[in-house]
Amino acid sequence: MTDEFIEIDRGDTVWRFEREFLESNWTCLFGNGCKGILTEPAEELNQGCCSLGAHFGDGPAGQAESKEVLAYASMLTPKNFQHFDQAHEADTPGMLAIYGDDGRTHTRLVDNACIFLNRPGFAGGEGCALHIAAIEFDESPTEWKPSVCWQLPLRVDWQEVNADTETATVRRWTRADWSKHGETMAWCCTERSDGGETYAGTEQVIDSLREELTALAGAEVYVELRRRL
Known part of the structure; x- marks a missing residue:
């Protein structure tokens, strides 16, 4: 020590x-x-x-994390996710438009901030939609959010x-x-x-x-x- x-x-x-x-x-x-x-x-x-969006880790671990976030994002609803409609603009069935690049290395920006950020005044609560949903499901936000965010x-x-x-x-x-x-x-x-x-x-x-x-x-x-x- x-x-x-x-x-x-x-x-x-x-x-x-x-x-x-x-x-x-x-x-x-x-x-x-x-x-x-x-x-x-x-x-x-x-x-x-949250202004820059969330960047996942490098390599296989980062790709695994991006898939985990995608799975949790699919559980969000218009009630707790302000940009629900934008996330469901994807052309590919079963895919959400939450990534900011083809490599899926970071989250997409909507109106100059992370797509998961609920803005001031949103009835479902301000802040990270993933964080809000995790608490609604009585689970830890550390399981739902990108690691760079909860850390x-x-x-x-x-x-x-x-x-x-x-x-x-x-x-x-x-x-x-x-x-x-x-x-x-x-x-x-x-x-x-x-x-x-x-x-x-x-x-x-x-x-x-x-x-x-x-x-x-x-x-x-x-x-x-x-x-x-």
Whole structure:
């Protein structure tokens, strides 16, 4: 264990968790003053980090995830999915028009934001339609949503150590993780230098993001992490 990271060795995977962030009181401000990730603050749009759509992982894992999201999207209804009609514009039977490219590597944008984002004023609820539906089905949003969406603001950096071992470093997202888009963002919710409004939650991240951390690393790792903190 180091001052910066807490390490938990699970044999094939060595988990490394950013201590300072887990002990912080960061909290998501979606729908409560989130300025978004555009070039200018845009609280009124209530887009949060959904302006770019969701990108799936690379390779077979990404393709598998895109198919899973498609399956869950097929369970959405006009009641909980504002862009239901646009999603059903596909020419291919059994397919939904939810992808932004032929390779199905990311979700489609509708009116400059993710197709799954219900806009302010929608009767079925503002925010991610997949998230809303998961709760309606009494299931975890981590099962329905693209991993990049439910993991934020957590990010996992995977690195191979040898043929049998890899490290997984769990930390907060930074501007650099948004690539070129990060250079033009007017606000980054995980950076205190951008105002620090998000670091005023009522509980520490280790508790507020318990479900996400458990989904990432498993229950045993989470219990050990909680014990060390």
